[in-house]
Amino acid sequence: MLDKISGVYGPTAAGKLKSKRDRPSPARDVRGDGAEFSSFAVELAKASAELKKIPDVREQLVDDFKKRIAEGTYSPDLNSVARSLINAGLLDQKD
Numbered sequence: 001m002l003d004k005i006s007g008v009y010g011p012t013a014a015g016k017l018k019s020k021r022d023r024p025s026p027a028r029d030v031r032g033d034g035a036e037f038s039s040f041a042v043e044l045a046k047a048s049a050e051l052k053k054i055p056d057v058r059e060q061l062v063d064d065f066k067k068r069i070a071e072g073t074y075s076p077d078l079n080s081v082a083r084s085l086i087n088a089g090l091l092d093q094k095d
Contacts, residue, residue, distance in 0.1 A: 037045075068074035085091035 065074060082091065086093050
């Protein structure tokens with residue numbers, strides 16, 4: 001029995017160990033650093049980029065209103081304006 005123990009811990013025991021080169025390496029992810037985006041995220045990014053191209057103010061419409069106001073020909077529907085203000089929470093509705 002002593003021979004078995006000395007065989008494990010003796011000078012030749014180290015030769016029985018496999019070097020790292022002989023061992024199979026664990027599977028590795030060779031893609032490296034990076035990210036994968038879903039098709040929804042890609043479409044969302046495209047839509048966001050297109051949205052940034054649209055101006056915040058429709059200049060032609062604003063110029064048309066300015067012209068009509070200056071000429072005195074602009075007459076808004078006041079009920080529609082009041083309804084829009086109430087719906088937007090900018091005006092309290094009085095019964």
